[in-house]
Amino acid sequence: MHWCRIDPVQEVGALLATGSDARARVAACFAEKSALFHALPVGHGEDWVAIFAAPLEGERDPVLPRLAGSIPLYRVVSGWWFPVGTRLDVPDHARAAILAELLDRHDFGLPAIVIPRMGLDGRGREADIYCCGNPVPFSDSELAAPEDRA
Amino acid sequence: MQLEDGRTQGTPDDGIAHAISRINAQLDLLSARFVGRRALLELIMLGLIAREHVLLVGPPGTGKSAAVQSIATAIDASFFEYLIGRFTEPSELFGALDLDALKDGQIRPVTSNMLPEAEIAFLDEIFLGSTAILNSLLKILNERTYRRGQYSVKTPLLSCVAASNAMPEDPLLAAFADRFLVTMFVDPVGENELPDLLKTGWRETGAGAVPIAPLPKSLFASLHAAAVAIDMDEVTEAYAHIVRKVRLIGVVLSDRKLVKGQTLIAAAALLRGSRVAGPEDLWPVTYLVQSRSQQEEVRELLHVELQHSRNPVLSNSVADATYGPTAHAAALAEQAALLLESRPALPTDPLHERWLVRLETMQTRIDAAFDRTSLPQQLRPVHASIESLLARHGPAAAGAAAEDGPREPA
Structure with a gap:
């Protein structure tokens, strides 16, 4: 199984920040932004945070803040997120089945973010998977300042 | 693999390669006269080679007629053009009856310099034609035959280019429209191209257009013969897969159109410089679709299948047909421009904050697709406007976030 690079024309639906300072960076970013962004669902681990796009109340189009140094993601199939500009190098009709098999084999839950480790040739056989559990609004998450939590 | 005569296997012979380079050079000359219309010129050229x-x-006013006239005069072929109206008589297109013949009891039109003798035709406002006109046209388009009563004559038509303000809603007219294999939706040139449009228009007004030496029609005959000899085996299954996928989203493509679509794919392969059609040549399928919204859907739907599309001669048609970075940049630029126009009048308006949030989302989308240092031309002004608005009205984070773009995956 390979991942490969493609034109980055997919619709951004989430952002992933990684690194030991990821939580602090996301918290600082949200603190400076409109409170309207605080309703966006986030999932996080020790050294990563995922922010998922969602529409504002009463609107249809999802919104997403800018976050320096983050990886933009797109939804491949329900629950699966890949970096914009990458894809699993298999035929379309086989993709969902292969991802389901991956889920079974490695025993993790969705939503899951797959970050391929790309070689210089724009292809990769290995990937890091971030399991997001149940994303909650930023304002309800541990990332929000205690006084801002809903 | 090198052949004995020095050619690479799968590439056309020298004569055809020379013809392709002449087509390319002609397209360069013509497109210099029509700002933002290279794709339109390319598709007409493709139609002439494929005989579709x-x-x-x-x-109106988007340069359709001028582009077709220009391409017709750049080819040594007989040209007929007509602006059809509701009251246009068939004789205005096909020729009046020959009165001398009529005295002898024969029905024979005088077709000299009329549509039945044209090799290239341009019919503006095609769908305003009467039933009698459209029925005669149908036979010319399908069978290259003009018939009036007992009179019947083979027509030398290479390609008919038709224009209309909109696609017809009448099912009978839609069936007629289906006879046109290639459909292109032509918009006014983009905001960024306006200065070029004005400069080019002014230059042509002052000095007049420099004549372009016409290409011989024998060149098109050679290219057509080479196109119908293209090996299609490699793409048949991929083409069928694309058609199945397109049909799944409700796009109606008639069997006739699908079969004829292969001639476009073959001509595209030839102009790419190959005697074998490959995945690079499937992009014309987008132009088989006769609805603007469905063409856009198909571009997105097939972005994986058509990602290898390329053609050095028909580069702009490929860019328009596939949802690659060019089309994505155009879509983002259009959406960003609309968003900027929807600015609430007062910053105190409660909708103003929502608008700023949507602006920031737009920047996130642009940053995800394009490096800030190499933004496509059409995105630069909207990107700069949004950046400036966010810096002025938005939270401080807007500037900080802009310091570096999104991080590349490892």
Whole structure:
């Protein structure tokens, strides 16, 4: 199984920040932004945070803040997120089945973010998977300042 | 693999390669006269080589007629053009009856310099034609035959280019429109191209257009013969897969159109410089679709299948047909421009904050697709406007976030 690079024309639906300072960076970013962004669902681990796009109340189009140094993601199939500009190098009709098999084999839950480790040739056989559990609004998450939590 | 005569296997012979380079050079000369219309010129050229008909749909004043006239005069072929109206008589297109013949009891039109003798035809406002006109046209388009009563004559038509402001809603007219294999929706040139449009228009007004030496029609005959000899085996299954996928989203493509679509794929392969059609040549399938919204859907739907599309001669048609970075940049630029126009009048308006949030989302989308240092031309002004608005009205984070773009995956 390979991942490969493609034109980055997919619709951004989430952002992933990684690194030991990821939580602090996301918290600082949200603190400076409109409170309207605080309703966006986030999932996080020790050294990563995922922010998922969602529409504002009463609107249809999802919104997403800018976050320096983050990886933009797109939804491949329900629950699966890949970096914009990458894809699993298999035929379309086989993709969902292969991802389901991956889920079974490695025993993790969705939503899951797959970050391929790309070689210089724009292809990769290995990937890091971030399991997001149940994303909650930023304002309800541990990332929000205690006084801002809903 | 090198052949004995020095050619690489799968590439056309020198004569055809020379013809392709002449087509390319002619397209360069013509497109220098029509800002933002290279793709339109390319598709007409593709239609002439494939001997298929092209339908241009778009508002008046977008240069459709001028582009077709220009391409027709750049080819040594007989040209007929007509602006059809509701009261246009068939004789205005096909020729009046020959009165001398009529005295002898024969029905024979005088077709000299009329549509039945044209090798290239341009029919503006095609769908305003009467039933009698459209029925005669149908036979010319399908069978290259003009018939009036007992009178019947083979027509030398290479390609008919038709234009209309909109696609017809009448099912009978839609069936007629289906005879045009290639459909292109033509919009006014983009905001960024306006200065070039004005400069080029002014130059042509002052000095007049420099004549372009016409290409011989024998060149098109050679290219057509080479196109129909293209090996299609490698793409048949991929083409069928694309058709199945397109049909799944409700796009209606008639069997006739699908079969004829292969001639476009073959001609595209030839102009790419190959005697074997490959995945690079499947992009014309987008132009088989006769609805603007469905063409856009198909571009997105097939972005994986058509990602290898390329053609050095028909580069702009490929860019328009596939949802690659060019089309994505155009889509983002259009959406960003609309968003900027929807600015609430007062910053105190409660909708103002929502608008700023949507602006920031737009920047996130642009940053995800394009490096800030190499933004496509059409995105630069909207990107700069949004950046400036966010810095002025938005939270401080807007500037900080802009310091570096999104991080590349490892």
